[in-house]
Amino acid sequence: MRITDIREQTLAMSSTMRNASIGFGGMTASALTLVSDVVRNGKPVVGLAYDSVGRYGHGGLLRERFIPRLLAADADEYRDGSGTNFDPFKVWAIVMRDEKPGGHGERPGAVGLIDAAVWDLVAKLEDKPLWYVLAERFGGKLNDVRVSVYATGGHYREADDLAHLREEVRRNAALGYKKIKIKIGGVPLAQDMRRIEAAIDVLGSGAALAVDCNGALSKAAALDLLTALSTYGLAWVEEPVDPLDFELHKELAQCCALPLATGENIFSAADTLNLIRYAGLRPDRDILQMDVSLSYGIVEYLRMLSIIESHGWSRRQCVPHAGHLLSFNVAAGLGLGGHETSPTSNLPLMQPLEDGYVRPGNAPGVGFEQAKNFYAIFGGLLS
Numbered sequence: 001m002r003i004t005d006i007r008e009q010t011l012a013m014s015s016t017m018r019n020a021s022i023g024f025g026g027m028t029a030s031a032l033t034l035v036s037d038v039v040r041n042g043k044p045v046v047g048l049a050y051d052s053v054g055r056y057g058h059g060g061l062l063r064e065r066f067i068p069r070l071l072a073a074d075a076d077e078y079r080d081g082s083g084t085n086f087d088p089f090k091v092w093a094i095v096m097r098d099e100k101p102g103g104h105g106e107r108p109g110a111v112g113l114i115d116a117a118v119w120d121l122v123a124k125l126e127d128k129p130l131w132y133v134l135a136e137r138f139g140g141k142l143n144d145v146r147v148s149v150y151a152t153g154g155h156y157r158e159a160d161d162l163a164h165l166r167e168e169v170r171r172n173a174a175l176g177y178k179k180i181k182i183k184i185g186g187v188p189l190a191q192d193m194r195r196i197e198a199a200i201d202v203l204g205s206g207a208a209l210a211v212d213c214n215g216a217l218s219k220a221a222a223l224d225l226l227t228a229l230s231t232y233g234l235a236w237v238e239e240p241v242d243p244l245d246f247e248l249h250k251e252l253a254q255c256c257a258l259p260l261a262t263g264e265n266i267f268s269a270a271d272t273l274n275l276i277r278y279a280g281l282r283p284d285r286d287i288l289q290m291d292v293s294l295s296y297g298i299v300e301y302l303r304m305l306s307i308i309e310s311h312g313w314s315r316r317q318c319v320p321h322a323g324h325l326l327s328f329n330v331a332a333g334l335g336l337g338g339h340e341t342s343p344t345s346n347l348p349l350m351q352p353l354e355d356g357y358v359r360p361g362n363a364p365g366v367g368f369e370q371a372k373n374f375y376a377i378f379g380g381l382l383s
């Protein structure tokens with residue numbers, strides 16, 4: 001049993017949407033397939049992975065370092081103890097061979113794609129959904145599992161921004177979402193307050209609304225914003241300032257009762273440790289959003305959870321960034337606090353919403369094959 005081929009492709013994600021820090025006009029993402037020599041129904045069993053959107057594709061790093069390293073390894077190095085499946089931890093160690101610690105940069109997103117494809121393959125070879133494999137191996141719930149899901153969106157539009165925003169929030173609420181996130185921080189505060197009030201007007205409650213500044217605000221602007229929002233009772237304020245300025249996070253947490261959310265630009269267990277140690281975040285309310293795929297994948301995410309819990313946090317405070325099926329499987333299998341989803345994108349949500357929750361399905365692996373429209377993105381890699 002061995003890995004015979006790994007293919008990757010960069011896909012254009014072009015969109016006119018903006019958040020406070022970036023536009024998506026030139027955005028790309030990677031798709032990756034990991035082919036095994038196990039044949040079922042006349043076809044090799046293949047692991048699939050798709051990037052988190054927002055950090056561009058990872059093709060260069062994959063082609064130059066990580067794919068050749070894994071393909072060059074002896075199969076004995078990455079098979080599990082039984083010899084009947086692959087071991088994601090062994091694969092991770094091979095891929096990260098000769099990589100210095102620290103300075104994580106773009107590397108975690110590339111490795112995360114290989115990790116995700118291995119886990120998809122492992123679950124398919126067990127003929128179980130990935131969430132179930134994770135729950136079995138790491139002590140999660142196996143029955144009556146459901147995941148709290150919120151809708152992300154509310155990007156800035158070039159024309160009729162407020163009308164678009166109202167319509168999008170209304171549409172998501174009509175789909176059954178109980179919590180909705182919109183972008184702020186990219187225009188003057190008074191204009192953002194009109195967006196926030198428009199969204200609350202549609203939703204009927206500040207508690208149903210989260211806002212995301214995408215790390216764009218200065219200290220003074222963040223303090224002004226948090227003061228202006230102090231009576232709105234919002235679900236959370238996400239990335240008000242630079243995600244790596246831990247001292248400033250601490251200052252904001254000390255003067256703001258509103259929950260803060262951050263972590264989507266923290267890409268390793270070591271950086272998670274620093275965030276937990278130094279950013280003054282509060283385990284009783286703040287939300288940790290490390291992105292599974294962009295953070296070296298599930299193997300490293302398990303290390304992050306271990307750090308988080310050893311510092312007195314509950315994993316229920318973890319709601320990963322992304323809105324993709326891999327994250328949903330991780331949230332369901334590891335018992336996290338929720339899942340982000342993007343109803344305006346093509347990223348599929350497999351099961352219907354019930355009162356703001358989604359139950360995981362029974363398809364083997366991550367479940368890409370069940371999402372027919374989305375599965376087409378792998379077409380060029382599977383032929």
Ligand SMILES: [Mg+2]
Pocket residue numbers: 212214238239264321
């Ligand atoms: Mg965000």
